[in-house]
Amino acid sequence: xxxxxxxxxxxxxxxxxxxxxxxLMPPEERLARGPVAIPECPEEIPCNICVVSCPQHxxxxxxxxxxxxIDWDKCVGCGVCxxxxxxxxxxxxDLSKPGEYAYVTVPHEFLPAPKVGDVVDLLSREGKVVGKxxxxxxxxxxxxxxxxxxxPKELAMEVRGIWVRK
Amino acid sequence: MPGTPPLKDRRIWEHPILTFKRGRRxxxxxxxxxxEGYEGESIAAALYAARYDVFxxxxxxxxxxxAFCMIGKCxxxxxxxxxxxxxxxxxxxxxxGVKVEFQEGLAEIxxxxxxxxxxxxxVIEGVDVLVIGGGPAGLAAAIAxxxxxxxxxxxxxxxxxxxxxxxxxxxxxxxxxxFGGLRGFQVAEExxxxxxxxxxxxxxxxxxxxxxxxxxxxxxxxxxRLYRVxxxxxxxxxxxxxxxxxxxGNDLPGVMGAGGAQTLMNEYGILPGDxxxxxxxxxxxxxxxxxxxxxxxxxxxxxxxLPYIGAWFVHAAKIRRxxxxxxxxxxxxxxxxxxxxxxxxxxxxxxxxxxxxxxETDIPCDLVLIAVGLTxxxxxxxxxxxxxxxxxxxxxxxxxxxxxxxxxVPGLFIAGDASGIEEATTAMIEGEIAGLSAVVRAGADDxxxxxxxxxxxxxxxxxxxxxxxxVARAKAGKLKVTVSEDEMERIRVSNPPxxxxxx
Numbered sequence: 001x002x003x004x005x006x007x008x009x010x011x012x013x014x015x016x017x018x019x020x021x022x023x024l025m026p027p028e029e030r031l032a033r034g035p036v037a038i039p040e041c042p043e044e045i046p047c048n049i050c051v052v053s054c055p056q057h058x059x060x061x062x063x064x065x066x067x068x069x070i071d072w073d074k075c076v077g078c079g080v081c082x083x084x085x086x087x088x089x090x091x092x093x094d095l096s097k098p099g100e101y102a103y104v105t106v107p108h109e110f111l112p113a114p115k116v117g118d119v120v121d122l123l124s125r126e127g128k129v130v131g132k133x134x135x136x137x138x139x140x141x142x143x144x145x146x147x148x149x150x151x152p153k154e155l156a157m158e159v160r161g162i163w164v165r166k
Numbered sequence: 167m168p169g170t171p172p173l174k175d176r177r178i179w180e181h182p183i184l185t186f187k188r189g190r191r192x193x194x195x196x197x198x199x200x201x202e203g204y205e206g207e208s209i210a211a212a213l214y215a216a217r218y219d220v221f222x223x224x225x226x227x228x229x230x231x232x233a234f235c236m237i238g239k240c241x242x243x244x245x246x247x248x249x250x251x252x253x254x255x256x257x258x259x260x261x262x263g264v265k266v267e268f269q270e271g272l273a274e275i276x277x278x279x280x281x282x283x284x285x286x287x288x289v290i291e292g293v294d295v296l297v298i299g300g301g302p303a304g305l306a307a308a309i310a311x312x313x314x315x316x317x318x319x320x321x322x323x324x325x326x327x328x329x330x331x332x333x334x335x336x337x338x339x340x341x342x343x344x345f346g347g348l349r350g351f352q353v354a355e356e357x358x359x360x361x362x363x364x365x366x367x368x369x370x371x372x373x374x375x376x377x378x379x380x381x382x383x384x385x386x387x388x389x390x391r392l393y394r395v396x397x398x399x400x401x402x403x404x405x406x407x408x409x410x411x412x413x414x415g416n417d418l419p420g421v422m423g424a425g426g427a428q429t430l431m432n433e434y435g436i437l438p439g440d441x442x443x444x445x446x447x448x449x450x451x452x453x454x455x456x457x458x459x460x461x462x463x464x465x466x467x468x469x470x471x472l473p474y475i476g477a478w479f480v481h482a483a484k485i486r487r488x489x490x491x492x493x494x495x496x497x498x499x500x501x502x503x504x505x506x507x508x509x510x511x512x513x514x515x516x517x518x519x520x521x522x523x524x525x526e527t528d529i530p531c532d533l534v535l536i537a538v539g540l541t542x543x544x545x546x547x548x549x550x551x552x553x554x555x556x557x558x559x560x561x562x563x564x565x566x567x568x569x570x571x572x573x574x575v576p577g578l579f580i581a582g583d584a585s586g587i588e589e590a591t592t593a594m595i596e597g598e599i600a601g602l603s604a605v606v607r608a609g610a611d612d613x614x615x616x617x618x619x620x621x622x623x624x625x626x627x628x629x630x631x632x633x634x635x636x637v638a639r640a641k642a643g644k645l646k647v648t649v650s651e652d653e654m655e656r657i658r659v660s661n662p663p664x665x666x667x668x669x
Contacts, residue, residue, distance in 0.1 A: 009474040012482035012492060043479050046591075046634040047339035049347045064341055064626075065634035084347055086337035087480030110460060111182045127489025142337075142349070143183045161487035 006042070013125045014040055016157050026072045035077025035094035035103065039068040040160075041087060053084035079105045079148070083141045092148070093156050102156035103136065108145040114138045114164050122151055123161035130155055133162070176215045178435045182460050183335045183349065186435035194264040201266075208325075209255035209266055210236060210243040211434040219419040219506045221245045221255060222269035230505045232419030236426035237330070238323045239407035239543065245269050250276055256429070257372065259325050286391040293319045293368075295604050296384055296397035298375045298546065301329020302590045303403035303582025303597035305357040310601025311401075312364045314610045319395065320361070321373040321386050327361065328354030329405060330425065331590055333432040335460070336453055340591045340631075350590065351432070357594075375404075378550040378665050399577045399604040399667050402547055403597060406540035406561065406583035411445065414500040416536075420507030424454040424537035431461045439533025443510050444468045445498050449589075451537030452477035455485045466529050467491040469498055469512050471519055478636050499526060501534050510534050542584045550575050551664040553657055559643025560586030566647050566657060569624060570603040571596060574657050577667025579603055586647065588640045595627050607668050 008014040019025045019040060026036045039050065039059075048061045050068050058074035059081065061067070068090075081090045082105055092105035108114060118135045133149035140146070151159050178186065189205025196213055203212030210233050213221065220230040222244050234242035238257040245266050247253035251273030255266065295311045297304045300322030308318045326332060334350020345353040361367050372389040379385060384400065386393040408423035410416065420439065424446070427438040442463050444451045447470035455465045465485070473494050475482045486492070499513040499521065514525035541562040548554050552565040552573035564586045565573040572579050579600040582593035602623075605616040632641040649657070 005474045008479055009482075010494060012475050012479070012486035014479070014483065040483065041480055043636055044634055045339055045478055045480065045636050046631045047346060048341050049337075049339070052342050053347070063633070064630045086339045086347055087478070088484055089480040109182050111180055111462075113182075123487050123489070125483065125487050127487050144337075160483075163488070 008042060011126075014042060018042065022067060023069070024067065026070070026075075030072040031093065031095045034096045035092050035105070036072060036075050037070055037077060037079075037081055037090050037092050039070065039081075039085075039090045041068055041085075041089045045087070047086060050081045050085050050090060053081050055080055077105075079146045082107050083139075083144050083146045088144070091160060095153065095156055100153055101150045102153045103148050104133075104151050104156055104159045105137075105146060105148040106159070106161055108147045108162060108164075109143065110164070112164050112166055113140070114145055114147045114162065118164055120149060121163040121165065122149065122155065122159045123163055124158045125160045127161070129163070130158055133159070135162075174217055176217060176437050178431065178437050178461055181435065184351075184432060184435065188435070192260055192262045194260050194262065194266060196266045197268050203260045205260070207260050207434055208236075209245070209247065209253075209258045209260050209264070211256070211430060211436055212260045213255070213266070214430060214438075215434070215436045220268075223271060224417075225271040228271065229417055230419050231417070233422060233430070234426055235408055235423045236429035240423075246273060257324050288391055288393050290319060290393055290395045293317050293395065294398045294608060295319070295601070296321070296375075296395055296400045297403065298400065299329065299403035299405055299582070299584075300324070300327040300369065301403060301405050301582060301593065302331050302353070302357065303405075303584075303593040303600075304329070304401070305361055306594040306597030307401045307403060307579075307581055307601035307604075308367055309357070309360050309364070310598045310616075311604050312361075312367045314602075314605040314612060314616055315366070316605060316608060316610060318364075318367045319370065319397065320367065321370045321375050323372065323374050325371050327358045327369065327371070330428075331357070333425070333428040334590070335432050335457055338591060344591050344594065346591070353590070375546060377546070380665070382665055382667055397667065398608065398669075399579065401579045401581060401597075401600045401604065402550075402584060403580070403582040403593075403600075404543045404546060404584050406542050406587055408536065409539045409541050409561075410536055411498065411538055413498050415502055415507075418501055418503055418507050419505060420503065420532055421501055421534045421536065424450050424535045427533070427535050428454055428457065432457060437461055437463060439463060439507075439531070441466055441531040442533040442535060443498075443512075443529050443531045444535045444537055446470065446476070446537035446539070447472075447482070447492055447494075448476035448537060448539065449478060449481055450539075451535070452481045452485055454535060454537060455490055456481070456488075459485070459488055459490070463533075465490045466531050467493050467512075469496045470494045471497045471515055493527075497521065498534070507532055507534055540583060540587045542586060544584055547573065547578070547580065547584065550578055551661075552578060552580075553661045555647060557586060557643045557646055559639050560647070564643075564647055566649055566654070568651055568654050569648055570620070571600045572603060572654070574654060574661055575663040575665060575667070576658070577607070577669070586640065586643050588637065588644075592627065592631065592640075595623055595631070599623050599627075
C-alpha cells in the first residue's frame with residue numbers, strides 16, 4: 001500500500017499480468033506448443049534449487065537470488081522442478097492439446113495421496129473450488145506429489161491446487 | 167509400533183510428510199491418574215496428547231497454565247516431576263512410572279530427598295571448544311571445529327539434538343550445498359549423524375550452561391550431575407524464544423507459540439488443536455498454518471496488523487490456494503474460554519494501528535497461535551560480559567561482534583538466532599564460520615584451509631545470500647552490530663571483559 005508493496009503481498013495471490021510483467025510467463029506461442037513450466041516466484045528469494053534440479057538445464061538464476069529464468073525452448077514441461085521447488089511455486093501448463101481441455105501440473109502435499117483417475121476439486125490461487133478435474137498423472141518424490149489434472153482450457157491459468165476428497 | 171489409539175487421544179496417525187516412529191508404550195502418573203505415552207515423548211507432549219491442558223496454576227491469581235513454547239524457554243509448562251517443582255515438562259522425557267503432579271502456585275522448596283540427591287560433579291578440562299546449543303548453528307559449528315581436529319563438547323537443553331530443525335517439515339530454500347531442497351528434519355538428521363560419527367565430539371543432552379565464572383570456567387547443569395567446564399573457546403548458539411503479545415486471555419491454555427504447536431504436531435505427532443487462529447503472517451505464521459492443514463486441522467484465519475502479508479510470497483501462496491483467509495489490517499483483541507481457548511475476537515485497525523470500534527469479528531477456535539517473531543536468547547552472553555545492544559531488526563538484544571562472530575569477550579563466539587534472528591540456513595553458515603574461527607585462532611593443523619573456507623563463506627553470506635531483498639531487514643540489523651577488529655579492541659578497552667578465552 002503506497003510504499004511500493006506489490007499487490008500480491010497484500011493478497012497472497014499473483015495475477016497473470018504480474019507474472020508477465022516479471023517475465024515469468026511463457027509466450028503464447030510457446031504455451032500452444034506443449035507443456036511448459038511457469039515459476040510463480042516473484043521475489044528474488046535466496047534459492048536456486050530449480051536451477052540444479054532441471055534435467056534440461058533450462059533454468060538459470062543470477063547468483064542465488066535472481067528470479068528464475070526459464071529458457072522456454074529448452075523446457076519440456078517434465079515437472080521435475082514442480083517436485084523440487086522448495087516454495088512449491090512452479091507449475092506446468094499444457095495448452096497444446098486440441099479440444100476443450102488443458103493440463104495443469106501442481107505440487108501436492110496432503111492426504112489422501114492422489115491417484116490416476118481420481119476426480120478432484122480444482123482450486124484457484126485463492127482457494128476457490130473452480131471445478132472438478134481428473135488426475136491423469138501422479139508421481140511423488142520426497143513426499144511431494146506432482147499431479148497433472150485435466151481442466152477446461154479457460155481454467156489453465158487459474159487452477160493452482162487440487163483437493164482430493166476423502 | 168503404534169497400537170490402537172485410545173479414545174480422544176490427540177495423536178496424529180497419518181501424515182502426508184512425516185512418519186512418527188513411536189517408542190514403546192509407557193505409563194506414568196499425573197496427579198495419581200495413569201497416563202499412557204510413548205517413549206521419546208516429553209511429559210508435556212504426552213499430557214497434551216491425553217488432553218490434559220492445564221499443568222499448573224499461577225502463583226498470584228491462580229490462572230491456568232499449560233503448554234506454550236515447548237522448547238524449554240518459558241515457564242508455562244512447569245509441573246512437579248518426581249518431587250521436583252518448576253520442572254520444564256516440555257524438555258523432560260517421559261519414563262515408566264514417573265510421577266507428575268499439578269503445581270498449585272509456588273511450590274514448596276524440595277528437600278534433598280526430593281530428587282536432588284546424587285548430583286555428582288565432573289570437571290572437564292582441556293576441551294578445545296564448548297558449543298552451547300545443539301541446533302543448526304551449534305551443530306554446524308561443532309562439525310567445522312571437529313573436522314579440523316579440535317575436541318568439542320556440545321551442551322544441549324533438549325533430550326534430542328537438532329534444535330528447531332526437527333520440527334520443520336517444509337523444504338529449505340538455498341542451494342544444494344546448504345541443504346536446500348531437504349526438509350528441515352532431514353537436515354537435522356544429516357547434521358546429527360555427522361556429529362555422532364565424529365569421535366572428538368562429546369554431546370551432553372538435557373544439559374544447561376548456566377553461567378560463566380572467573381578464570382574461564384563454565385557451569386553446566388546436567389540431568390544427574392553438574393559439570394565444571396574449562397574450554398579454550400566457546401561458541402554460543404542458544405537460539406531464540408518466541409515473542410508474545412499483550413491481550414486479555416493471552417495466558418489461557420490453547421494460546422500457544424507457533425513453534426510450540428510445531429513441536430507438538432511435527433516432532434511428536436500430536437494435533438495441537440482442531441480449529442486454529444494464527445496471529446502474525448510472517449514466514450513462521452504462514453508455514454505453521456500450512457503444516458496445520460497437513461496435520462488435519464482447520465485454520466480459521468491468519469491475523470496481520472500490517473496491510474500486507476509478511477511471509478515470502480511463495481509461502482503465502484501455499485496457504486491461500488487452500489483457502490486460508492488472511493485478515494490484514496487486523497489485530498487480536500481478546501481470547502475467551504474457561505481453562506482452554508474457546509474463541510477469539512479480532513478487530514480491524516486504522517492506519518495508526520488503532521482498533522476501529524465496531525469492527526470486531528468473533529472467531530470460535532480452540533487454539534490461538536502467536537507468530538509475531540522471535541527474540542534472541544542472549545542472557546547467558548550478557549552474563550559472560552559480552553557487550554550487547556538493542557537492534558529491532560534482529561529481534562532484541564544481541565551481542566556486538568566482529569565479522570568472524572567473536573564477541574567482546576575474547577574467544578567467545580556466537581552463531582544462529584542468538585546473534586540476531588534470521589533463519590536456519592544462515593544459522594548453519596554462521597555456525598560454520600564460528601567453528602572455523604576457533605580453528606584459525608587455535609592454530610590447528612590446516613588453519614590456512616579453514617581461513618580460506620571462512621572467507622568464501624563470508625563472501626557468500628554477505629554478498630549473495632543476504633543480497634536478497636527478502637532478507638534486507640535482517641542484513642541491515644547484522645550490519646549495525648558487526649564491527650572491525652580495531653573497533654572491537656576499543657570496545658574491550660571501555661568494557662573490559664570479565665573473562666577471556668582463546669589463550
